[in-house]
Amino acid sequence: MADAYEEIRTWDQFRLRQSIRNGDYTAHTAGLARGTLQTNVAIMSAEHALDFMRFCQRNPKPCPLVGVSDTGNPMMFTLGADIDIRRDIPAYNIYRNGILDAEQPDITDLWQDDFVAFALGCSFTFERALQAAAIxxxxxxxxxxxxxxxxxxxxxxxxxxxxxxxxxxxxxxxxxxxxxxxxxxxxxxxxxxxxxxxxxxxxxxxxxxxxxxxxxxxxxxxxxxxxxxxxxxPQVAIEAAKLPIFITHKPGHMLITDVHEQAEVPNHTTNPNQHGETS
Missing domain, CATH: 3.30.2040.10 (PSTPO5379-like domain)
Structure with missing residues (x-):
């Protein structure tokens, strides 16, 4: 098991995401795809997306917003090539009415035309810098x-x-x-x-x-x-929000992007109330 993990730690983000998409890798992503930005994920109806964007803006330490999808479009094109938010995370948590209802490795069957996906920065990114400093x-x-x-x-x-x-x-x-x-x-x-x-x-x-x-x-x-x-x-915040459906990554199981971990992420946010239009 340890040897397999050490091998996976040598994979680049493309190979790792493909393995995740195929359902072969379903474990945590700490220490993987070195040099690339990892993100937390929150997915909800466009009806609630603007409030959630405000929540992130007001709480930037726990919710550093780095990417937002177009409404109904599962491709996170601002964060890399061929990133499908429905299939490229090792495990998802499904909340219904604020309660964790299920965990699954793929949410293609749950995707809705009004969904908006948010990507939020993750501490796994700076951990590599700590390791490089022999911490x-x-x-x-x-x-x-x-x-x-x-x-x-x-x-x-x-x-x-x-x-x-x-x-x-x-x-x-x-x-x-x-x-x-x-x-x-x-x-x-x-x-x-x-x-x-x-x-x-x-x-x-x-x-x-x-x-x-x-x-x-x-x-x-x-x-x-x-x-x-x-x-x-945000997963705690949705317990209070009690949305009919809200999807997140399983804690520790992140989206791995193509963005360099030290890059300044472009401001490619979208208006969550407009289908297919970027701001």
Whole structure:
């Protein structure tokens, strides 16, 4: 299993997306397709898309918006060649009326002519910079999904979207904390600098061994808990919004784009109320 994962880590984004589209690769994407931007995904009816865009604008740390589809068009052409939002993510979560209803590897059968897809920056992108700086990341070294927690930090509401901010956790050696902050702040489209460092109780987390999403990490030794705003935050917001249907990536299972991880993403956003027209 470990050997297979190490081989997959050498694949480029094109080979990896093809494997995902074929249903051959369905696991997490941490540490994969080095050099390319990974994104969280949220898909909903155009009726709610403008409110969601406002939600992202008002909460840029957990929701850094990097791409928006045309209404009804599943191809994310601003993020790369032949990216089909219905088939190119290893696993999707399907919410109905704010409740997680199903998980599946392909949403072609669920796609609607009024759907709009949003791509939001992901912390997996800056992790490669941390690794390049010889900063160990336990979840990547152990082939697990980064742990994520709901905090007591409120987001700024927009329409029906509101809720608590979600954070991802990495345990960092005290001597590396300053470097981690300096490195990650250079990736604003991947959540930027940490949201909180140190005592998890200050942001409403009571037990680091019990993440709400992802897998536990080792918390032994003198390492410092460092928390970044997380793109699972929209999944919390939709619990309150209670939309009839809302589709996201499964946490840790991201869309891998063709955009270089250090590139400035073009402003190819669309008007979610206009079919097939870009702004």
């Amino acid at each position: 160990p990341l336990w979840h990547i070294d152990n082939n697990t999904t980064v742990p994520m927690f709901r905090t007591n930090i409120e987001t700024i509401a927009a329409g029906p979207f509101h809720g608590k901010t979600v954070v991802s956790l990495r345990m960092i050696d005290p001597s590396d904390v300053d470097r981690v902050v300096k490195i990650s702040k250079n990736y604003p489209l991947a959540h930027g600098a940490p949201l909180h460092i140190g005592d998890p109780g200050q942001i409403g987390i009571t037990d680091l061994s019990q993440p709400e999403w992802g897998d536990p990490v080792s918390i032994k030794g003198d390492k410092v808990p460092v928390f970044w705003a997380c793109g699972v935050t």
